[in-house]
Amino acid sequence: MSEVILAEGLQNPEEQVLKRENLTEKDFKKIIRQMGLKVTQQRLVILETLAEGRVHVTAQEVFEIVNDKFPEMGFATVYRFLRKLTENNFVTEVRMGGLPARYELTPKRHHDHLTCVQCGKIVEFENQEIEKLQEQVAKKFGFELTNHVLELYGKCRDCQLNSKRKEA
Amino acid sequence: MSEVILAEGLQNPEEQVLKRENLTEKDFKKIIRQMGLKVTQQRLVILETLAEGRVHVTAQEVFEIVNDKFPEMGFATVYRFLRKLTENNFVTEVRMGGLPARYELTPKRHHDHLTCVQCGKIVEFENQEIEKLQEQVAKKFGFELTNHVLELYGKCRDCQLNSKRKEA
DNA sequence: AATTAATTGAAAATTATTCTCAATTAGTTT
DNA sequence: AAACTAATTGAGAATAATTTTCAATTAATT
Known part of the structure; x- marks a missing residue:
């Protein structure tokens, strides 16, 4: 498994x-x-x-x-x-x-990704609530959902700190 | 098409x-x-x-x-x-x-896509609840969210009906 | 064991993008 | 409007990831 x-x-x-x-x-x-x-x-x-x-x-x-x-x-x-x-x-x-x-x-097992735009680090997550809402959206437009891609992009904690260090 | x-x-x-x-x-x-x-x-x-x-x-x-x-x-x-x-x-x-x-x-105006895997039809949608949950996920992992990609794939109503017609 | 078609490593090629740097230019100050 | 200065520019070199090439090797088949 x-x-x-x-x-x-x-x-x-x-x-x-x-x-x-x-x-x-x-x-x-x-x-x-x-x-x-x-x-x-x-x-x-x-x-x-x-x-x-x-x-x-x-x-x-x-x-x-x-x-x-x-x-x-x-x-x-x-x-x-x-x-x-x-x-x-x-x-x-x-x-x-x-x-x-x-x-x-x-x-x-399905999961989505949260990726750091600076260093490329990837965190996996699952979120049942988001999945449910996706189903609702699909239903609303008459679609039978088969799959999806959800990629979140942002700056990770380390890179946020690095940026601040450079500014100082 | x-x-x-x-x-x-x-x-x-x-x-x-x-x-x-x-x-x-x-x-x-x-x-x-x-x-x-x-x-x-x-x-x-x-x-x-x-x-x-x-x-x-x-x-x-x-x-x-x-x-x-x-x-x-x-x-x-x-x-x-x-x-x-x-x-x-x-x-x-x-x-x-x-x-x-x-x-x-x-x-x-931000939007995401719902795409039919059979006929390629695309519906654009917005969902504030999903957006909020995404922010929460990012926060939980210490990320500062910059953007995201959400693409839903499924079968649209027309294509569902077409499939059933063929089966019959 | 012999055959043959796929696979391999090494190096060269390619592709997208970024960097370097001297010359130019925008915006400011006089 | 001329002078000033720091940002911006174009050209080409540099870089980084990935792909291709090709002769030698190897897996699967006969």
Whole structure:
């Protein structure tokens, strides 16, 4: 089961390490084959990294982590495979401003994102009230809701402090 | 094909050249001064272009359009000014995938979109309650909210009926 | 084991955007 | 209106993220 840890007052989401999926090599192979691709060591390691590692990682970060376990890995392979995974919806890509894209294994449980416009930090949240209101809006216009994208953008606490420090 | 239902008698942004705002040089100067900047020919021409031209233009497109009226304009000036306008919220930046950012003069009235996944029909809506809840979420995580994207996807009434007709 | 088509790493290429810097210009002061 | 000064400019170099190229390697098939 996917377990989303929503720490109240979590200060530094960059550092949170969580295991959201409990996937084995068998699952990874299945995912790769479902996309009509060949099973390779590098693809398995990338998936392993996504499943076990920090949540919203950039391609560069995946490359660096993966490079430890598998030093002959090239970053082009990481980019290529992340793109494929995104196209097939196994991975969700979050983009903000000109900052590097961040990736996560598509969670089974829905959540939305709160992204820092300055440093790209991402906080996940769930809000049942908002979900309900969305349903109401859809109903009002005669729509049967299938999905939605809600991305909030703002300045995180750290970046707010940094700005003030510079001003002084 | 795709039908856009717009609250205030606006036309389809994709197809028509529309004047969302009816702004004069006086307004442009005011905008520039409000940002604490000097009024220059290039800034006026850029604003004019944004106000009169197509909606959702890229920086390159702005540069090309502007270049006709004002050939000595450099693209760095366009980028620089668009950034300033965005920072000051006179312009809204929309980013999609790795594609170049698109810009539009920030509409006076904020709205979100409800899109039919079958026929592409778009309904614009406003919901103050959702907005408020978004603020609350941001606050809870220590963020200072700057903007957001909310896109609802579903099946519109017509398409629901069409599906049922086919099934029968 | 032989075959072949996909995959890989390394480096080059590309794309969007930002930065640098000397020359110009807007707005102010005289 | 001329002088002043700090902001703005254009051109091109620089940067950063991502994609492409291509020859060598490897997974899956025969």
